[in-house]
Amino acid sequence: MKVRIQVVIEAENGEPEKVEEIARLERGALHPEELGLTLAEAKVLLHGMQQAVVTEQIVEYLEKFKTCPDCGAHRTRKGRHPLVYRTLFGKFNLVSPRLYDCPCQNHGRHSSSPLAELLSSHCAPELLYLETRFASLMSYGLSVELLTEILPIAEEISSTSMRRHLQRVAERIEGELGEEQFQFIEGCPGDWAKQPPPGPPLTVGLDGGYVHASDQKSKSEGWFEVIAGKSVQTEGGAKVFAFVNKYDTKPKRRLYEVLKSQGLQMNQQVVFLSDGGDTVRDLQHYLSPESEHLLDWFHITMRLTVMRQMIKGMTAELKPDDKHPETAAVLADLERHLDSLKWNLWHGNVLHALQRISDLDDGLGMLEENPANRKKLEKAVREFQSYIEANQAFIPNYGDRYRHDETISTAFVESTVNYVVSKRFVKKQQMRWSQRGAHLLLQTRVQVLNDDLRKTFGRWFPGMRGEEPAALKEAA
Template sequence: MKIRIQVVVEAENGEPEKVDEIARLERGALRPESLGLTLAEAKVLLHGMQQAVVTGQIVEYLEKFKTCPDCGAHRTRKGQHPLVYRTLFGKLNLVSPRLYDCPCQNHGRHSSSPLAELLSTHCAPELLYLETRFASLMSYGLSVELLTEVLPIAEEISSTSVRRHLQRVAERIEGELGEEQFQFIEGCPSDWAKQPPPGPPLTVGLDGGYVHASDQKSKAEGWFEVIAGKSVQTEGGAKVFAFVNKYDTKPKRRLYEVLKSQGLQMNQQVVFLSDGGDTVRDLQHYLSPEAEHLLDWFHISMRLTVMRQMIKGMTAELKPGDKYPETATPLADLVREFRIYIGANQAFIPNYGDRYRHDETISTAFVESTVNYVVSKRFVKKQQMRWTQRGAHLLLQIRVQVLNDDLRKTFARWFPGMRAEEPAALKEAA
């Protein structure tokens, strides 16, 4: 059996149809491996279809620039230059003409390249989306291997270009973030009383993780802190957020925008739970007038557990008449540190027993898993890379967009021709 696959382009200006043959296939006796298309054949087919479709689109697009829009005079060509444009289905080598403006425009001998202005990024939005999406879920190298394995892009992308594209997307997202403010409480109590009944309470957990630093001077300085959090609606979904503590200049704005995306009103209750550290304690203040700030029971219990285990070890070592073992000094240090810790956070310590009996949250255990899958899975576990603070921060912004199912919506807002919803297969892959 012989198969010819053609693309037929119908012009809107009445010109004859253009037929391009893009592939020929032959099939003999039916075998499981020859049923339908192979991956290699599909790549060739898609690349050929892409080339035929793009050629027709470019010709049609440039046709409207050949004459002056005001007087209809023919525009003269200054020259042309090659333009490389990368798509999901292969690299396209295009010709970009440069045209002089019409004399009636009074621009002198000014010229422009319409195609170069349209394709300024030299990378198709769909390819840019897939690069950034997969690079947020796995290493840059594995992302390149995956894309080149399933798409007809050969070896035309590299881990360096994927990282560069991801960072540009992240910088664009960062550029859309509003300015940082000391407080985000808006209006006055009389205004809040007039608002519609608020939605269910929001519970926000904050915790920190650590990432290998690329510019370490010693083993003690080989890490930097990443703050990660999760905002959970009593009835509904949850959203995560993360940032590099010493790099980010808008941490409070970042958290506020997450709460705002979940419908935060000034008369809505918000419960913040954290480990009591200065970083997260300052972050959560002045975001909502109905906010309640609590010290996480999990971090208290962990400190108590460590001291309890040390006491058990001391008791096992003691014999009648023995003096305290040397481990007593570290224990005393821990007790003193615990006293300071409790004193600094005493305003945030509730009646844990009462909250627990009323089925209210007392622990950020749910955030422990957030730190794991937002930070550790990509930056630490089995990932031997060392990171700059900027590189880690920008990657985190893409990663949280992917985990929150927001990245596709962001691209659809930038490029209205893209579908806002991801295909089901991509959602399952995440």
């Protein structure tokens, strides 16, 4: 069996049809591997079709520039230069003519290149979209291998150009972000009361992760912090965001735009949970008048667990013939103080909790000997006291919230840090990052994870507003 595949082009100006053969296939006895098209044949076919279509589109586009739109006079050509344009289905070397303007335009001897002005980026939007999408989900090298395996672009894409294209997209996204503000609360209580009934409450969790810095002498030293967060709607739906803390100049605007995209109104309740660090605490202020700021229970109980393990370790080291038998009683008292401390914090009794911390500190001073980890425990107790004092305004009655099925922990953000930051930047990745490179990659990555990247490209290039192929989803 022989198959000839042709492209038939119908011109709109009445010219005869153009028929161009782009591929020939031959098949003999049927084998499973020869049923239908092979990947190699499909690449050749797509490249041939793309070549035919691109050639005719360029000819048709340049045709309307050959004459002056005002007087109809023929425009003389100054010269021509090659123009490389990369698409999903191959790289094409185009010829871009430079034409003189018509004398009736009164521009002197000015010239222009219509094709170069149209194709200024030299990379098709669809290819740019796929490069950005896959490079946001996996390493640049693997993204190049994947695209060259399935698309007829041969070895025309490199990891360097892919990184450059992704950063260009990220910079355009960043350029659309509004100016930073100290507060985003608009209007007055009277205006808020006139707004429509608000949507369900939003729960926002923030936490930090760390990425290897590229400006260090070795891989074992040098990290910088990345803040990641997740905004969850009560009735389902969530969006993530992330930024490099020391690089980003618009962190509060970034968070506000995420909330705004979820329909935030000034009369809508927003619950912020964080670990109590200064960075995330300052970030969440003055975004909504109905906001509630809570200290994450997970970070409290994590510190309590560490102190408990230290006390248990000191207890386990006691010997029957210990010269100071009262040490065991003091350690037992410390453990009871710790239980009381946790109980008071769980029920929001901050003043009683601070008293229990003082009891812990006093109890450590009563130890007549210096068991192992004593100094570490003293340091942990004093740091915990400072931590609770600094965040006492954000400690609610966790038990009451828990009984009413309200969020008390940022556990959902721990997983967010994992798949937004760690999975691409840390785990199994041998790269070290500059703050700028990590920040820009984070912006495209969250767009992909939020299913917003296709919408962004559709806004930039209206012809791409179609639905995203289902095969590309859930690749993260």
